[in-house]
Amino acid sequence: MAHIPDNILDQILDRCNIAEVISGYIPLKRAGRNFRALCPFHHEKTPSFMVNPDKGIYHCFGCGAGGNAFSFVMKYERLEFPEAARMLAEKAGVPILEYTKDDSGKDTSLINGIYKAHELAAAYFQGILTSLEAKGVKEYLVKRGVKSETVNKFRIGFAPDSWDGLLGYLTKCDIAKEIIEKSGLIIPKQDGGGYYDRFRKRLMFPIFDQKDKVIAFGGRVLDDTLPKYMNSPETPIYNKSKTLFGLNFTKRHIGEKDAAVIVEGYTDLIIPYQNGINNLIASCGTSLTVDHIRLIRRHSRNIIMVYDSDKAGETATLRNLDTLLSEDMDVKIAEMPKGCDPDSFTRKEGAAAFEEILANPTGLFEYKLNRLLLRHKPDTIEVKVKVAGEMLVTISKVNNAVLRSAYIKRLAELLGLDENSLRSELAKPKKDYAASYSREAYISAAKADISTLSPADKTLIGLMVEDNTIIPAVKEKLCVAEFGCGAAQKIAENIFKIHDEKKPVSYACLISHLEIDGVGELLSDIASMQESLSDKKKNLDDCIKWLKKNNAKRDLEDMQRKIKAAQDTGEHGKVVDLVARYSKLMKESMHYYDKGVR
Structure with missing residues (x-):
């Protein structure tokens, strides 16, 4: 995943008024310095969703949803963080691409070049399909029931019977051969004497990312030549284990119908889609991965698998069942009549007949x-x-x-x-x-850690964010390890780090800097708590004392366990040493008790 530096994220937040961002999705009403609305994340009749432009956060007092502008766009649009960041960066006019790198740490000039090469290649293949050279291909598409509007929507094209047609075209468009090779569109000759086009004499299906950018191709022969299908290799912009064909077109429909129909091939999706069955995605012969499933799960947890009725289709279905279940998906299987696939069946029997099959799926167990x-x-x-x-x-x-x-x-x-x-x-x-350690398990663990934040942790974090001038005093009296749990320590560490960099610490910037599930809800909740604090100086002192006492208590309990373990193993010398250290710790911690810290 590309990394976006914190300073760029801060720029985006600075330029995005959270009220303006959210009002682009739901109507907001002013309530003093804040804004109020019906929460878009749960059903309610009385508005409990508050937006605070000064702090750059939102919080729902009904369901607990909260966070900054990134959090809202992620939750509402069902996007991953980088996608939401790019969306807001475009709105804010922050040139985000030049600051990002691919997973290999390469400069994005390569990434941008590969995107451009794919876009030009798609246009090239589309142009060939409209030429006289491709008359037979157009007749083939008509015979297969593919409508002209479908050809245009999916940007279907044709790779000519040429060894260097695409190479020559891209070179004329000033795309360097190194970029074209890394795009997977050409292959080096074995004798080292140049390159040749990867795709030749094939019907071309562009594969898109979630922002409708062409990132790869699938090519199908029109005769009995093998291999029948040829796909792009993996590149810096295309990872087949994280890409599903058609999802960019169908994700909204999957969410509306709360079900994703998984088919196998390109035309298995395209033919039903053009006939009104629009909540499909295609795996294109690839086994479903955990990343595929998480892409689908953003839109629905309900899966209907419709693979071919042959042996290969059955094997693919069985192979994918356990992966789907391990990610907590509700899985059913729609069985096609023998010898049929969604493409041929829809063309022969009609969309209504295919919908009837989808409406009566078999449970995974059966x-x-x-x-x-x-x-x-x-x-x-x-x-x-x-x-x-x-x-x-x-x-x-x-x-x-x-x-x-x-x-x-x-x-x-x-x-x-x-x-x-x-x-x-x-x-x-x-x-x-053993069930695989899924993201749900990770999220549960992270949220469990967040739920262990003590009132002292929450209050102290809130006080530092509300008044950055007290951060040095807190840092002098408390180290990061003295905060009450891992999540609190991570938040404190980031507060100290941002302050050391001479930058303002805000709830909004903390949310975007921290990779902790549920941190948006937590910090928006802390922000709402701060408004009820009266004597902030006393609260600050009390919180520090409570955390000091709690740490002393934990240290004493840990020492007691060590003493018992040494006694059980008969290590008398170690027992004497541990008891002495225990006594010293007890004396050091007594003043917290003497001062009545509870």
Whole structure:
């Protein structure tokens, strides 16, 4: 992921009035110095969503949503941080691309050159398709039921039967051969004597990113030549494990219908799409990855898989099930009639017939079990155990305990196996059964850490942000490690760092600097707490004393554990040393208790 420096993020926030940003999405009403609205993130009748332009933050007192301008755009548009930052940078007029680097740390002149090469290549292929040279290709598209407006929307083109047609065109457009090669559009000759076009005599499908930029191509032959499909290699702008064909066109419809229909090929998406079935995405022969699923999950957790009815389609479906489940997706499978795929079926039977199939999908449990029973005739106990083992792998990925229990019960009934034995087998710490450490687990852990912030942590953080002049005094009395939990320590560390750089510390800049899930909600909540504080000087002193006392208490408890461990192992010399250190710690901490810090 490209890194955007903190100073550039601060520039974007400085130039973006958060009230103006949010009012572009929802109507705001002035309430004193703030603005009020109905929260866009939960249903409510009385406005509890507040926007504070002075602090650059928003906070909902109903659902707890909060953050800065980046947070709002991410949540509302369902974008990742870099995408939201770029969107706001464009609004603010901050030239963000020149400050970013790709994952290899390369200068973005290469990245921009590759984008330009792909855009020019798409235009070149489109131009060839409109020429007399491609008359047969246009007839082929008409025969396959692809409408002219669909050709234009998806920017379908044709690569001519030429070894250097595209190379010559891009060279005339002043694109350096190094850029063209790194774009994957040309291939070096084995004898080192130049290059030749990667795509020749193929129908060309541009692959887009989420901002509608061409980042790769898929090429299909029109005859029996192999390989039937040829795709772009991975490049600095194209990662196939993070890209889904058609999502740029269909993401809004997926969100509206709260379901994503996953098909396999380009035309499996294009033909139903032009006939009104518009909540599809295509995996294009690639196994679904965790990154693919997280892209989909921004828009819906409901998946309907529609792969071809042949053996390869069945294998692809089974292969993707566990990955989808491990990311907590609700998965169903729509089964095509034998010999059909979404493209051919929609052309032959019509969109209504395909919609009927989508409306009656099979549950993942039934689908996988039926396929396993067809593959392995369960006429012996050994085969039943084998089938049960494969089903347990899938069941272990189901996060809902009630549903998982129901699946176990059903599996036992269908295979004639003991239910308790299956439950015991599932409970064993087998590697195959262990659910992967998903982003949800990470988010839960991070939010759990945030939830452990003490009132003293919150108050002290808020006081420093509200009045930057007290930061040096806090830093002198408290080190980062003395704040109450990991999240508080990370926030304090950033406050001290920003202040040391002679920059103003604000809630808005902290939110964009910190990579902690839930930090926007936390800091917007802290900001709302500050308005109720009366004697801020007394609160500051009390918070520092409380944290000092709490650290002393933790140190004493840690020392007690060490003393007990040394006693248990009979290390008498170590016990004497630890007891002496314990006594010293106790004396040092007594004045916190004497002063009545609670």
